[in-house]
Amino acid sequence: MAPHVRPENVLKRAEELLAVDQSADALNMLREIITSKRTRSTAITSLEPMMNLFVELCVQLRKGKLAKEGLYTYKNIAQNTSVGSIEVVFKKFIDLSKAKVTEAQAQAEKITLDQIEDLEATETPESILLSTVSTEQSKDRTDRAVVTPWLKFLWESYRTVLEILRNNAKLEIMYQTVAAQAFQFCLKYSRKTEFRRLCELLRNHLQSAAKNSSQVHAINLNDPDTLQRHLDTRFAQLNAAVELELWQEAFRSVEDIHTLLTISKRPAKLAMMANYYEKLTKIFLVSDNYLFHAAATSRYYNIRFQAKNLKEEDFTRAASLVLLSALSIPVINTSRFRTFEVDESKHKNSRLSSLLGMTRAPSRASLIKDVLSRGILSRVSPEIRDLYNILEVDFHPLSICKKVSPIILQIANDPELARYIQPLHQVILTRLFQQLSQVYDVVKFDFVLKLVNFPAPFEISSTEVEKFIMNGCKKGELFIQVDHAGDSITFESDVYASSKAAAADGGVIQLQPTPSDIVRTELSRLSKTLFATINVVDHEYVEARKAAKNIAIERAIVGAENEHKAALARRHVLEERAKKAETILHQREEDESKKRALRQQQEQIAEQKRLTEELRKREIDRIRREQEAIKEQEKRKLADEIISKGIKLDKESIETMDTQKLREVQIEQTEKKTKDVADRLRATSKRIDHLERAFRKVEVPLLDKDYEQQKQTDKLLHEERRRATIEQTKTQYEIRVKLQKRLRRMLPDYEAFKNKVLED
Known part of the structure; x- marks a missing residue:
């Protein structure tokens, strides 16, 4: 089908193909129209119904690549005019994929139940033989054959939509919504491998957004709302990772959240930070890092302590966890991992400390001291x-x-x-x-x-x-x-x-x-004892120390006065310098403002001249284009008139001719055509005359023979129809006689029931 056909006609043709079970042909036709360059100028209101049908067929036939191509094209077409239409189409694509998975699960469940012929029989000979060559159960095989292809298609649908919507500020909300749905998919079906790939995909998208921030519709990570949406997505990712017990992915999610919090200019919500530190406590506990587990528990307690709706027993339990986690930090490192090198250990501790918002790595003593200083001991x-x-x-x-x-x-x-x-x-x-x-x-x-x-x-x-x-x-x-x-x-x-x-x-x-x-402490105790002995035994040493002390005090007083005078003099010099610098700066600013005003005035004059000249040129161009358009319109009208009369003209000749030349061609072609028609009519009439005379001569002897054959054929058809009618009548009569007998047997019961109803 031609790519310039109207979308309404394409949609109607696709529905006709679907009515005769030709879904693949309908899908290919829609794909050609949607991916055509001419479709980019089509109105979204006409294109959206066609996209909805295209998405339905892609899901029905499990054509993920075709769906990706069509959705990507539609996003490019509609992102500048109708974001809501994009969201509707993409949401329908995801919803249809989900519905197919649900339908496949119900079908697999039904197949499994239908295969059970005897509920009391625990094993059948077939199942015993099958179990010897396969470890899979019947339900597992059914799920693999029925459910798994649709699960795979749904996962590809999530990836496709995320790839298309990435790094687009207008579609950011839809992107985050689909990411949250993908997390729920991984949780619902316990897809740990897909969850790792999803996390890596989102991480790559964020890095790409930071690199390609100069694109037209690129997201701005400096925007607080955009950053908040990414934070919400990363927290959902962290919760899903913890629920799936993927602790390495959970730690990487924590690092992503910390990076976003560092970029963010808006302080995070207390509930989000509480969730952040709570997940950190679980991650550090699973990794047997009791030191940072205790530090994260302390941070989590600080945030919970700010909540006003907690009961006293909740505070007691939280305080007990803080103190117990600090006491549980081993004094001797007995981790199952080998000891790191000094530099690597410092780098690791510095990295973990930054995740907790600490300037330096904590220690067991500092955490216990912090517990005592905050009065947590009285609450445990x-x-x-x-x-x-x-x-x-x-x-x-x-x-x-x-x-x-x-x-x-x-x-x-x-x-x-x-x-x-x-x-x-x-x-x-x-x-x-x-x-x-x-x-x-x-x-x-x-x-x-x-x-x-x-x-x-x-x-x-x-x-x-x-x-x-x-x-x-x-x-x-x-x-x-x-x-x-x-x-x-x-x-x-x-x-x-x-x-x-x-x-x-x-x-x-x-x-x-x-x-x-x-x-x-031997040397320090010896020095203290000798000092005390000298102070008791040697009075001259004591007097000399006092005199030296007095001289030092006098020298300090004189030095302090001199320093005070020098400070006052330096302060005076600095004030004078500041005044001079301020005067120079003020004069420089005035000069710069005058130059800037003059430059702006010159630029405005030049800009006004440029705009006037451009306006004049545009007006001249507009008049010339209108004149050319009128001439072109007249030429096209004349060419269409010539073509409508049956005169053949190719496009190249039309482009090279003017109006006068077209009129001459029209007159010449018309005269030539009139002459040809007259010659053909004369020859044709003569030929038809002779041909008709020959036909009639041959036809006369054959008419009688055809009449006899027709009589025999009509007689045979009459007999056949009469015999069929008699057989059909006999069959209907027998059926009605049987029905009459059945109804007669029911008549007494009917009469009795009718009499009973009438008596009541």
């Missing part, structure tokens, strides 16, 4: 407060595990708090060995195992205890030697050794100074 539950006192305040190496055991049982009863039991074991063991090292030099390993006594099912074996000791020694947190022959452990007695945990964690509760503490 009693068992968590007791746990804090046992681990951070009291000194009880022989009973620390015994005191902690009841608290662990209470924590284990709460599913949300039970996840902290494992890291708490590491903290408890660290405190146990740190405190034992201050009391004992050598202890039996069996004695230590008796102290490490946790309630079931949280017991720790001797192998785990030994592994913990080795890990602490490897990290430089503990200084212990294990003697397997003597079944004992020896605490390091090097007076120059110091624990990194003691320095990093603010020190450990000590019963008495250790040899290393004594050695480290």
Whole structure:
């Protein structure tokens, strides 16, 4: 079909093809019209019904590539005039794809039920034989054959729409809506692979938008509303990633949100930030990063604390989570990952700190100190407060595990708090060995195992205890030697050794100074003692110090006065310089304003002249175009008149001729045509005359023969019709006799029922 046909006629022709089950032909015809260059000038009101039918056929025939081509073309046509029409067509495309998936699921369910012939039979011979060669169940095979193609088509539909709508400010709302629907698709059908691809697709779109910000309809990330919509989409992405337990994608989503928050000039809503920190707590907990998990929990508590509709028990629970998460940070790094290099670890901690809005990486001591400074300790539950006192305040190496055991049982009863039991074991063991090292030099390993006594099912074996000791020694947190022959452990007695945990964690509760503490403070204590002795024994030294102090004070007073005078003089000089600079600046601004005004006046005059000249040229061009259009119109009219009379003219000759030449051609062709017609009529009349005479001579002997044949044919047809009529009449008679007999058998019941009704 020609591409210049009107859309109404195309739509009517497509509906006619659909009426005779030629959907593929109708789709190809619509595609040719929609992708044609001439369609770009068609009105949207005429093009939209055609697009709706095109989308329906694409979904019905599962032609994703054709749909993408047509939708992309329609977007380019309508984005400047009718954004609402684009949204209607794209929404219909998505809705039809969803409907097909729902229909396929219902069909698969029906097929599965129809295959079950006996509900009491658990296995059939066919199912047993099939199970030996295939691990799939019947429903799985049915879903793979019926539902999966439509699921794939729906996923491709989401990707197609997102690709077409990307980086377009006019279609930004529709883009975000489709992205949210794609997230719901991944959640509904648990499509983890597709969710990863969707996140990467949206991330690429955002990067492309930042690079191609100079395009005509490009989105502006500096616009607060646009940035807010992207933030909403990224938060929906984060929620979906957490629900699907894709923690790596969730962390990348958090990074995307942090980048957008950094760009945003508008502060984020409290509810959004609360959701942000809540998801961070889950991500850090899954990755066993208890340090940043505690920091994120603290941030989340700060935002929840600002809410006014929370109950007291909610505050208590939140405060308990903050303190417990801080206490659960292992003093010794026992992560399942290998230790990073120093630079890489610093970079990682700096990156994670920026996600939490911190200027530097947190530490266990700083988080616990923050909890105490904000008064959270007074809000926590009693068992968590007791746990804090046992681990951070009291000194009880022989009973620390015994005191902690009841608290662990209470924590284990709460599913949300039970996840902290494992890291708490590491903290408890660290405190146990740190405190034992201050009391004992050598202890039996069996004695230590008796102290490490946790309630079931949280017991720790001797192998785990030994592994913990080795890990602490490897990290430089503990200084212990294990003697397997003597079944004992020896605490390091090097007076120059110091624990990194003691320095990093603010020190450990000590019963008495250790040899290393004594050695480290020996010189400072000696200097303090000598200074006190000199002050008592040597009076001249004391007087000399007093005199030197007085001289220093006098010198300081004189120096302060001189500095004050110098400051006043410098201030006066600066004020004079500022006044001169201000005067020069003011004079320069006046000169610049005069030059600017003069330049603007000259530009206005030049612009006015240019506009006047352009207006004159446009008027001359307009008159010339009108004259040429009138001449062209007259020539076209004359050419059409010549063509309508049957005279052939090609387009090239029409373009090269003027009006006078066309009139001469018209007269010449008319005379020639009249002469040809007269000659043809004369020859034709003569030929027809002779031909008719020959026909009649041949026809005369054949008329009688044809008459006899026609009589025989009519007689046979009459007999055949009479016989068919008799057979049909007999058949109808037998059917009516049977019906009469059936009705007669029903007549007594009918009479009885009628009499009963009449009596009532």
